[in-house]
Amino acid sequence: KIEVAKDTYSFYFNRPFGFDFIAGQYNRWILPITATDGRGPSRFFTISSSPLENDFITFTTKIIQSDF
Numbered sequence: 001k002i003e004v005a006k007d008t009y010s011f012y013f014n015r016p017f018g019f020d021f022i023a024g025q026y027n028r029w030i031l032p033i034t035a036t037d038g039r040g041p042s043r044f045f046t047i048s049s050s051p052l053e054n055d056f057i058t059f060t061t062k063i064i065q066s067d068f
Helices: none
Strands: 002-005 009-015 027-031 044-047 056-062
Touching: 044 056
Parallel strands: none
Antiparallel strands: 002 009, 009 056, 027 044
């Protein structure tokens, strides 16, 4: 992870082989947690890396008070 602004981080993951996407696409992530913040155990994250980048995939988000 890299801090890109105050309380905002880009998280880098190895890009799975054959994982194709278009710019602006997003993923829904579900964690096995009991969420007490009223938002439930899933969140949507926009892919912030370029579809042309083959080595990694990034998601950028502001860290807030959340069970997630």
